[in-house]
Amino acid sequence: MKRYVALMIVLAMAVGLVGVAAAADAEVPLVLEKNRWQPDVVKVKAGVPFVLVITNKDKGPEELDMLSPRIEKVIPAGKTVRLKMPALKPGKYPFVGEYHSETAKATIVAE
Amino acid sequence: MGATFIVTLREAFEAALVLGIIYSYLEKVGAHDGVRYLTRGGLLGLLASVAMGIGVSYLSGPLLDIGPDLITLVVIFAAVGLLTWHAWWMQQYARLIKGQVQHRIDEARASNRLWVVGLIAFTSVFREGAETVLFLWGIVSEEGGAGWGSLVGGVAGIVGAAALGWTVFRGGQRLSLQRFFSVTTVFIMLLGAGLLSRGIGRMQGMGLLPFSEPVWNTSWLLSDGSIAGGFLSGLVGYRAQPTLPEVVAYLAYVVVVGMLLFVRRAPAAVGVASPSRS
Numbered sequence: 001m002k003r004y005v006a007l008m009i010v011l012a013m014a015v016g017l018v019g020v021a022a023a024a025d026a027e028v029p030l031v032l033e034k035n036r037w038q039p040d041v042v043k044v045k046a047g048v049p050f051v052l053v054i055t056n057k058d059k060g061p062e063e064l065d066m067l068s069p070r071i072e073k074v075i076p077a078g079k080t081v082r083l084k085m086p087a088l089k090p091g092k093y094p095f096v097g098e099y100h101s102e103t104a105k106a107t108i109v110a111e
Numbered sequence: 112m113g114a115t116f117i118v119t120l121r122e123a124f125e126a127a128l129v130l131g132i133i134y135s136y137l138e139k140v141g142a143h144d145g146v147r148y149l150t151r152g153g154l155l156g157l158l159a160s161v162a163m164g165i166g167v168s169y170l171s172g173p174l175l176d177i178g179p180d181l182i183t184l185v186v187i188f189a190a191v192g193l194l195t196w197h198a199w200w201m202q203q204y205a206r207l208i209k210g211q212v213q214h215r216i217d218e219a220r221a222s223n224r225l226w227v228v229g230l231i232a233f234t235s236v237f238r239e240g241a242e243t244v245l246f247l248w249g250i251v252s253e254e255g256g257a258g259w260g261s262l263v264g265g266v267a268g269i270v271g272a273a274a275l276g277w278t279v280f281r282g283g284q285r286l287s288l289q290r291f292f293s294v295t296t297v298f299i300m301l302l303g304a305g306l307l308s309r310g311i312g313r314m315q316g317m318g319l320l321p322f323s324e325p326v327w328n329t330s331w332l333l334s335d336g337s338i339a340g341g342f343l344s345g346l347v348g349y350r351a352q353p354t355l356p357e358v359v360a361y362l363a364y365v366v367v368v369g370m371l372l373f374v375r376r377a378p379a380a381v382g383v384a385s386p387s388r389s
């Protein structure tokens with residue numbers, strides 16, 4: 001019984017921690033429409049992790065492709081994906097939509 | 112049309128190369144029943160790719176946020192393990208048959224591992240397969256009807272990759288057994304190293320390992336996005352902007368597996384296996 005209670009406490013703490021971590025990360029919206037990222041310059045605060053909330057408004061899927069940090073993330077048509085991003089040093093981090101790399105180009109700017 | 116041709120050619124050629132090599136290998140050692148496993152594995156990989164491509168579109172919430180990434184990661188590391196094992200086995204086999212007049216297959220040993228061959232085919236196709244399915248789907252759903260020309264390009268890319276695999280298969284038939292084994296073992300080793308470092312990179316991107324900045328940047332010389340860069344990435348794991356853990360993983364793999372494959376072990380074993388009298 002004691003063990004069970006201890007387990008529950010640990011679990012609750014874990015859930016709490018995850019919740020706090022999730023709550024602490026700022027959400028940065030990013031939309032794909034007509035094979036273009038909006039905005040095409042995404043400004044974020046340097047040094048803190050954040051969550052990119054990516055919505056694909058197009059009829060086809062898209063894959064966000066970034067070289068550094070190494071990210072390949074599929075966003076199905078009409079869906080929203082929450083992508084956890086690490087803390088970035090100040091600088092520019094370009095990415096493309098791999099399936100429409102001619103038009104879907106954008107940059108995350110960490111300041 | 113040309114752009115989509117390149118994309119699917121790049122996605123599919125790695126699988127085509129691996130399949131070409133293993134078909135050739137099975138043919139060479141006379142394990143004809145293995146061909147069936149390989150084909151089935153490949154077909155299952157194709158089915159799984161389509162299923163995943165469709166499945167992903169029905170997911171949502173946290174499942175969509177990390178589910179596909181975790182599957183990709185598992186497939187990458189499974190492929191590393193399987194390919195390493197296969198290279199090791201090929202090397203053992205090459206030693207075994209060295210000096211023998213007739214290189215006949217050891218049926219018992221071969222049948223033991225035929226399912227591994229099937230698994231390799233599965234992971235090779237499935238790894239980039241789902242992405243290719245999504246890519247083609249994206250093309251077709253393009254607005255304005257411009258999609259079909261691109262779709263033809265995309266399908267042509269896959270056919271092109273298959274032709275490449277076939278060429279490897281034919282070429283493999285012509286090489287001597289010894290040369291075939293050494294060339295493909297090196298190739299599979301580099302492929303494994305590249306895959307391992309790719310898996311590590313993905314883990315960094317997913318936050319499972321701490322993120323680090325690239326240690327160098329050779330984009331000016333050969334960018335990942337270029338055609339040559341893309342092919343080199345598939346072949347030997349080239350990265351224009353690798354992170355330290357990626358580089359370390361790559362080198363560690365090459366050193367450890369290279370020693371496992373190419374350095375002769377205990378002197379006693381050498382004494383037995385050595386063809387010094389010939």
